[in-house]
Amino acid sequence: MTALAPASARTRTPVRAAFAGFLGSAVEYYDFFIFGSAAALIFPHVFFPDADTTARVMSFATFGFAYVARPIGAVILGHFGDRVGRRKVLVFTLALMGFSTFVIGCLPTYEAIGWLAPILLVFCRLLQGLSAAGEQAGASSMTLEHAPDRRRAFFTSWTLTGTQGGQVLAAIAFIPVMALPDDLLYSVGWRIPFWLSAVVVVVAFVVRRSLPESPEFVSAAEGGEIEKLPLIGLLRSHWRDVLRVVVLAMIAAVSTVFGNLAIAYGTDAGLSATVTLWLVVVANIVALGTQPLFGMLADRIGRKPVFIYGALSSAALMPFYLRSMSGSEAWVTFLLAVAVFSCGYAAANAVWPSFYNEMFPREVRFSGVAIGTQLGFLMAGFAPSIVTAMGGTGQDGWIVISVFTAVIAVVVTLAALTARETARTPTTELGKRDAARRR
Numbered sequence: 001m002t003a004l005a006p007a008s009a010r011t012r013t014p015v016r017a018a019f020a021g022f023l024g025s026a027v028e029y030y031d032f033f034i035f036g037s038a039a040a041l042i043f044p045h046v047f048f049p050d051a052d053t054t055a056r057v058m059s060f061a062t063f064g065f066a067y068v069a070r071p072i073g074a075v076i077l078g079h080f081g082d083r084v085g086r087r088k089v090l091v092f093t094l095a096l097m098g099f100s101t102f103v104i105g106c107l108p109t110y111e112a113i114g115w116l117a118p119i120l121l122v123f124c125r126l127l128q129g130l131s132a133a134g135e136q137a138g139a140s141s142m143t144l145e146h147a148p149d150r151r152r153a154f155f156t157s158w159t160l161t162g163t164q165g166g167q168v169l170a171a172i173a174f175i176p177v178m179a180l181p182d183d184l185l186y187s188v189g190w191r192i193p194f195w196l197s198a199v200v201v202v203v204a205f206v207v208r209r210s211l212p213e214s215p216e217f218v219s220a221a222e223g224g225e226i227e228k229l230p231l232i233g234l235l236r237s238h239w240r241d242v243l244r245v246v247v248l249a250m251i252a253a254v255s256t257v258f259g260n261l262a263i264a265y266g267t268d269a270g271l272s273a274t275v276t277l278w279l280v281v282v283a284n285i286v287a288l289g290t291q292p293l294f295g296m297l298a299d300r301i302g303r304k305p306v307f308i309y310g311a312l313s314s315a316a317l318m319p320f321y322l323r324s325m326s327g328s329e330a331w332v333t334f335l336l337a338v339a340v341f342s343c344g345y346a347a348a349n350a351v352w353p354s355f356y357n358e359m360f361p362r363e364v365r366f367s368g369v370a371i372g373t374q375l376g377f378l379m380a381g382f383a384p385s386i387v388t389a390m391g392g393t394g395q396d397g398w399i400v401i402s403v404f405t406a407v408i409a410v411v412v413t414l415a416a417l418t419a420r421e422t423a424r425t426p427t428t429e430l431g432k433r434d435a436a437r438r439r
Contacts, residue, residue: 013212017146018158020211021139024094025162026169027197027204028135031101032066032128033170034193036260039063039384041178041273042190046109047118053388056264058118060385063260065122066129067381070374073133075231078367081134082230085221086142086214086366093131093138094208098201100127105194109186136163137370140353145216145362149426150299156353157295163349164284164291167259169200171281178273216362216427227363234364234371238431241359242372247415248307248356249376253383253408254314254345257401258283258337261384262322265397269325271333279337286342291350302423303355308413310348315402315409317344322398348412358422361431379408 039062044055047062081089104124110117140159147155173193180189220226227233234242259280266276298306317340324333360368383404390400422430 014143014146014148014151014155016211017143018155020208021143021156021159022162022165023204024090024139024208025135025159026165027094027200028097028132029163029166030169030173030200031097031166031194031197032132033167033259034101034173034197035066035104035125035128036063036256037170037174037263037277038190038193040260040263041174041267042186043121045186046190047121048110057385057388060260060388061382062118062122062125064382064385066125066132067374067378069126069129070133070377070381071371073130074137074370074374075367077130077134078137078370079230081138081141081366081370082227082364085217086138086145087208087211089134089366090138090142091205091208093134094201094205097128097131097135098197098205100124100131101194101197105191133374134366134370136160136353137366137373141357141365141369142211142214144354144357145214145365145427147427152358152427153298153303153351153354153423154292154295156357157291157298157350159353160349161288161291164287164346168281168284168288171277171284175274175277175281178277216365220362225363230364230367231371234360234367238360238364238368241431242368244415244419245356245359245369245372246376248352248412248419249373250379250408251311251345251348251352251412252373252377252380254311254318254405255349256380256383257318257387257405258341258345261387261401262325264384264388265322265401266325268397271325275330279334282334283337283341286338287346287349290342290346294347294350295354298351298354299423302421303351303358304416304419304421307348307351307355308416310345310351311409311412311416313347314340314344315406318405319398319402322401325398355419355422358425358430359419365431 039059040056043059043062044052048055048058077089077093101124104121107120107124108117136159139162140156143156143159144152170193173196177185177189177192263273263276263280266279267273294306294310317336321333321336321340324336327333356369356372357365387401387404391397
């Protein structure tokens, strides 16, 4: 029988796991979101022949290509995450994201090599997608399996809070860059945020390597309960929950609409690029504080009501936020940005790491969350390109964006209503059908 660790160590480890999840996600999604900012503001001018609406649609499409790679990465990384451990896969994803992001900053432009430039850009974006496929699923499952039973939503919320931290860093990195003269901006300036990722990757890499493996995975390995082919076991016994997560994960489209599409809409509505970036920064900074609070609330009242509130409130507030962009009161736009993202969407964003992970047993948890989320995230990835093609960045585009967001919110709410409430289920019993029936 394995001896219990000292109480102080048991207390420190969940905090370390949450911090490692926060830092790793911040780095991964700094890299991921600087691409999104560049896709809205830079790439139409650099990687395509004409900086017009067609170039913007194609630029947003390169943003979406990562989401095509993510389901493939989810199958591969989910398999190894459930077979060899969460920590090893998370170290790999961090290194891959850092490498691909740095290379993007070194790519030649369309003017230099023609259409080969966007092709290379798409290739690097696919590598980013492969990396991101395992990051959130792995970090959230690792954190959840280290956390105390009654505080799982709080601790896992820090994984997604790290995502907001990464978006803040990405926007802040682009604010001084966008102030550069055009000749400097479109030659060297835009590359600097991509090169900076190499520094923060090293820090997160060291922190993540020092974290012990998940106790749930260790217990499964010691008990001979590791699935040889996790995907087969997942689809045989848990396919309903995989489909449910696919639909629920489409709520991430709200984030890409807010963080990428609204930037383009705001600049067309008359706001400067700097102001639109500051909207993202302010809303995400506030979300750094609200998301852990939503996690604490979900530990008290359950995952479902907090998640559903986040979906519906973000849709209800989105049209007011977008309409304010064409007004003369900037403070109103900032206030509504905080309302729609930090006080609305942040609720669903904070809760999904616990909500989705708790649907699956430890043997297939990494695979279940990775595959389900990455298929659902396809909607998030292509939302900017789809809505732009529908006129979402033109005159009256706020209507298109608002309707799109509302439809997504209603669909995921209906899916959430079909899920089990797992806030009071012990970690060792999660995903077990007999435990669900007893409830």
